[in-house]
Amino acid sequence: MRITLFVPCFIDSLYPNVAMSMVKIFEQLGHSVEFPENQTCCGQPPFNSGYWEEARSVASKQLEAFKNADCIVSGSGSCGAMFKVFYPELFHGHALEAEAKALSAKTWEFSEFLVNKLNVSDVGARFEGRATFHDGCHGLRELGTKEAPRTLLRAVKGLELVEMGEAESCCGFGGTFAVKYPQISTAMAEVKCTSICETKADYVISNDSSCLMQISGWLNRNVGSVKCMHLAEVLAAR
Amino acid sequence: MIATSNSSTSSNGDRTQILAKIREALREEAPLKHPAERSAGGEPTTAHFREWLPPVGSSAEERFALFARLSETLKTELHVCTDAAQAAAVIASIAEQCEWKTVALHHGELTDAVDRALPTSLNRVWVDNGYDKEVLEACDAGLSECELLVAQTGSVCVTGPSSGGRVLSVLPPHHLVVARRSQLVTDLTEAYASLATKYRETGYPSMISFITGPSRTGDIERILVLGAHGPKRLTVLLLP
Amino acid sequence: MQATDEAPPSSQFHSDADRSANDGPRRAAVYRALSNYKTARDRTGATFTDWKSARAAASTIKHEAVNNLDKYLEQFERNFTARGGKVFWANDSRQARDYILNLAKEKNVKAIVKSKAMTGEEIHLNEALVAEGFGVVESDLGEFIQQLKGEAPYHFVFPCMHLRRDEISDLFNRELGTAKTNSPEELTMIARKVLRRTYIEADMGISGGNFIVADAGMISITENEGNARLTVGVPRIHVALVGIEKVVPRLGDLALLLPMLATAGTGQHLTGYNSMYGGPRQPGENDGPEEFHVVLLDNHRTRLLADPEQRDALHCIRCGACLNVCPIFKNIGGHTYGTTYQGPIGSVITPHFRGLQDWKHLSGASSLCGACTETCPVGIDIHHHLLRNRRNAVTQKPTPLENLMWKAFSFLMRRPRLYSFATKVAPLAAKLHPLVQGTLADPVRVWTDTRDFPEPAAESFRTQFKRHQSTRASQTESTNTTR
Numbered sequence: 002m003r004i005t006l007f008v009p010c011f012i013d014s015l016y017p018n019v020a021m022s023m024v025k026i027f028e029q030l031g032h033s034v035e036f037p038e039n040q041t042c043c044g045q046p047p048f049n050s051g052y053w054e055e056a057r058s059v060a061s062k063q064l065e066a067f068k069n070a071d072c073i074v075s076g077s078g079s080c081g082a083m084f085k086v087f088y089p090e091l092f093h094g095h096a097l098e099a100e101a102k103a104l105s106a107k108t109w110e111f112s113e114f115l116v117n118k119l120n121v122s123d124v125g126a127r128f129e130g131r132a133t134f135h136d137g138c139h140g141l142r143e144l145g146t147k148e149a150p151r152t153l154l155r156a157v158k159g160l161e162l163v164e165m166g167e168a169e170s171c172c173g174f175g176g177t178f179a180v181k182y183p184q185i186s187t188a189m190a191e192v193k194c195t196s197i198c199e200t201k202a203d204y205v206i207s208n209d210s211s212c213l214m215q216i217s218g219w220l221n222r223n224v225g226s227v228k229c230m231h232l233a234e235v236l237a238a239r
Numbered sequence: 240m241i242a243t244s245n246s247s248t249s250s251n252g253d254r255t256q257i258l259a260k261i262r263e264a265l266r267e268e269a270p271l272k273h274p275a276e277r278s279a280g281g282e283p284t285t286a287h288f289r290e291w292l293p294p295v296g297s298s299a300e301e302r303f304a305l306f307a308r309l310s311e312t313l314k315t316e317l318h319v320c321t322d323a324a325q326a327a328a329v330i331a332s333i334a335e336q337c338e339w340k341t342v343a344l345h346h347g348e349l350t351d352a353v354d355r356a357l358p359t360s361l362n363r364v365w366v367d368n369g370y371d372k373e374v375l376e377a378c379d380a381g382l383s384e385c386e387l388l389v390a391q392t393g394s395v396c397v398t399g400p401s402s403g404g405r406v407l408s409v410l411p412p413h414h415l416v417v418a419r420r421s422q423l424v425t426d427l428t429e430a431y432a433s434l435a436t437k438y439r440e441t442g443y444p445s446m447i448s449f450i451t452g453p454s455r456t457g458d459i460e461r462i463l464v465l466g467a468h469g470p471k472r473l474t475v476l477l478l479p
Numbered sequence: 480m481q482a483t484d485e486a487p488p489s490s491q492f493h494s495d496a497d498r499s500a501n502d503g504p505r506r507a508a509v510y511r512a513l514s515n516y517k518t519a520r521d522r523t524g525a526t527f528t529d530w531k532s533a534r535a536a537a538s539t540i541k542h543e544a545v546n547n548l549d550k551y552l553e554q555f556e557r558n559f560t561a562r563g564g565k566v567f568w569a570n571d572s573r574q575a576r577d578y579i580l581n582l583a584k585e586k587n588v589k590a591i592v593k594s595k596a597m598t599g600e601e602i603h604l605n606e607a608l609v610a611e612g613f614g615v616v617e618s619d620l621g622e623f624i625q626q627l628k629g630e631a632p633y634h635f636v637f638p639c640m641h642l643r644r645d646e647i648s649d650l651f652n653r654e655l656g657t658a659k660t661n662s663p664e665e666l667t668m669i670a671r672k673v674l675r676r677t678y679i680e681a682d683m684g685i686s687g688g689n690f691i692v693a694d695a696g697m698i699s700i701t702e703n704e705g706n707a708r709l710t711v712g713v714p715r716i717h718v719a720l721v722g723i724e725k726v727v728p729r730l731g732d733l734a735l736l737l738p739m740l741a742t743a744g745t746g747q748h749l750t751g752y753n754s755m756y757g758g759p760r761q762p763g764e765n766d767g768p769e770e771f772h773v774v775l776l777d778n779h780r781t782r783l784l785a786d787p788e789q790r791d792a793l794h795c796i797r798c799g800a801c802l803n804v805c806p807i808f809k810n811i812g813g814h815t816y817g818t819t820y821q822g823p824i825g826s827v828i829t830p831h832f833r834g835l836q837d838w839k840h841l842s843g844a845s846s847l848c849g850a851c852t853e854t855c856p857v858g859i860d861i862h863h864h865l866l867r868n869r870r871n872a873v874t875q876k877p878t879p880l881e882n883l884m885w886k887a888f889s890f891l892m893r894r895p896r897l898y899s900f901a902t903k904v905a906p907l908a909a910k911l912h913p914l915v916q917g918t919l920a921d922p923v924r925v926w927t928d929t930r931d932f933p934e935p936a937a938e939s940f941r942t943q944f945k946r947h948q949s950t951r952a953s954q955t956e957s958t959n960t961t962r
Contacts, residue, residue, distance in 0.1 A: 008940050010892075014902045015933050017940035024947065036944050039895040047885040049847065051869030052877070055889035062893050090863075142849035171806045175846025180925045182493075182844050187929040188500040188810040189846065192510075218930030245570075246577035248585055252568035257723070257777050261549045264785035269546060272791060273858040275532070275539035288735045291533035293526040293748070309748065345765075369765050372679050372713055392738065392749040404766040405712040409705050409752075410678075427734035427749075435730070443695050443730070445562065445761050446712075448754035449737070454705035455751050458621035458637065459644055459663040460508075461515040467620055467667055468674060469705020469752070 002032045002119075005070035007108070009080040010042040016210045019076050022237035023111060026124055040066040043083040048091060049176045057091055064100045072118065073108045076233055078140020078209045084108040086143045110140055112149035112208050112232060123156035128238040131161045133202040135193070135216065137209030138171050150208050150232050157235060167196035174215035190219035197227060208232045288428050295391045295425050302390035306423060309393025313452030314465060316474040323349065326417055326476040327356030330382070333474070334361055337413075339379035343370070345403025347384045349417040349478065366403050372410070381411035385418050386447070387433060388475070391426035394451040395475060398444035405446045414450070414470040419478050488817055489840035495815040496844065505641060509809055512640045516803050519746025527742070537739050538858040541794035544726040548784065551693035551726045552775065558696020562758035565772045572602035575774050579604065579685070579718055580611055582772065586716055588613065588683045594700070594707035595619040596687030597635050597797065598720040598776055601819040604685070616677045618706035620670050627654045633813035635820055636744055636799030641812055674706070684710040684768070688721035689740065689796065695730040696757055698773060701740060703751035711756060717768040723775050724793040730755070736796065743856040744798035783831040789864050792827050794857045801851035801861055807844060816841065823851035827864040835872050842868035902939040909935045
């Protein structure tokens, strides 16, 4: 299968290893991976800030970049949700509405794609340690992703998966919210990270790097011992 | 403050203006985001409620068992009695234990039967023809009949005509309900349907209340306390 | 604390949010109170055979009611007045307040007992009544405590959830002269004793209403304590102050809505008392108020009604579930909002009721996690409405600096080559970061004040992937050649 990667801007520059891990996993499963170089950002930051005009102009570039894709896979539930859920609303009543709906229909979140499109639950990974999983809100509530990442993680040899009490609670990132309301955002991170620490896990894993930036930002400053990893990085470990 | 004409108590306010605003606002249709299942005839959703709400069980025994279980959880004291005399005996023993002096009650087939068997030493305040609220407040208990009992929720449904008015069941600190087992209905849907049938000719009673357990509050640290303002105790005496 | 009208609501919000997010003990009290809620709610919710379908049906019922509001309000009025009830249509707070004040004066009212009504908070009814010399006592325990404390409700279902028992004990000791106690039961009994007299002495009762039932011409009131039943039943005059959106078409609809309200609101199967009233004392009846007035309150609800995109926000049954699951609410608390209706639903509706530009910050103060929408028993698209409020605020009046920033952002992101270049210089910029870190010139200071910021990777993904592709291509080529 020809898989087209959608690599959100912050993964591209801050967490390239996440996307490289996805490449490795898909290629090992025998698929070809492509990356349209004219992709940039999904447009979520201006969209969430109310600047839909600006968001649309960025988004229309992505519609163009992914026009020829068969299936688009994103390593971020949040940016995936932007394509899948918010593009149809953003372009509602606009000239590119049909294109936006078409893009939405072929977009997948990474773990959903593995489990429900490729029917893979064991990618042959080995990773030693005790880990807990954080459900990114957009993946969980906009896309309905809950079981797929856990299915994949349960198959990882050496990994012990423990649930935290606040698994479904928001980490407090929320895009520009994190800098517009840093105190609230940090208080939310504290609640999340306290729950993570209660599990005595060595790792916190998520399918969303934006959440992990927030969680690691708080953990590194205040705790230091728990490591953050993206699901793809764990699944690529051998 | 000066009364403006459109807030005078003899007017009905800005009725025309508000209705016009509503009609103007509704000119554009809003999408139905969560379309509910409807039966083939385009009937409203009411018919399906039962399929979605907590299950009640199909037999009368199951319904009674559920009512009894919920009563326990709700801290409603449920007594199954063989007849009115036994119900009166239960009341008499509570009365003795709690040193009651006065019970308020209304006339009815069941309350009258219980009254006949209650000790004469217990004073009665009959509320049927009105009452002094100070006197009613000072009563140790209120004894009433009810309209229905609801298995699904463990509720006692009282109405003005069935239960001695609007206040008897809530002002005295202990509410005693005497009911027949046949008054137990499955769920709220059946309760409302049964009220609709019974009061088709006369119109609904001016007060219908589903009482679910004794008065309660969780306002302080979400910790349950019984007897916030209404009765601290609710006793249901069930006759065959 | 009441939102002061002097300070702009947004700066008030910012400073209150910063302070309350740092108030560890208060946050802990709120979390503790809500953890009990969550346990109860999950347990009761699980007993439903099919919550999702029930929710769709509840949403459909409210959709039908709200989208035929004129018809159902008229039907209610017809049925309610036929039995001697009085209906008054109030355009705004002032009109509703004046009506109730005039009524109290005309009828020579001395004392008023009130059961919980958020509409009363909305129109500042108590202040108006007290200013005119009427004694008003809140009878709901939580409201009673808040009234004694001189504070607005913290949460529109759990008014004093933020207070610990020792604080309540101190308050009672100070205001009522009662002995201090650590027992919620004893504290409740103190309030009970005080309020018993109030019901008997009051000549007017004021309540809200959870549902306006069109076909039966009734007002339905949900409560746990029995205070509303006493408030409606004992005094000689009753006034129910209800928002026009509270309509349901049929009495039978309550068979679904009451259990859902209870489950979502408190985790009960059914709230302690669900009472429906069809008017004043009828001929031949032994009790009930001589007069029963229903004040139907618009107060800008028709403004929200006129927005079909967000009209479903009027489906709200005020269960409070969205507050209970909201991480923002839990961390900043109810008073920070400065609104009558706190939490996610309040952030959606307040800008419609009280002005978009003044209240848009509430829609901004959300991580858009969607826990509210997920939990809403009538399926309101709560967190998406926050996005729509943000959009509407910008369309109406963009903020100059933000406008410039997003224009620049969009300029960059529409140019893949420029963007690609930017990802190459990012690591260099990061190398210079320590020079400004922690200073006012630090561009990511709002982040790094409380959190670490990740180092940009030495090489972006696009650079790495390009190399990976060419390596793979040459490998494939060499494999082919060997063959």
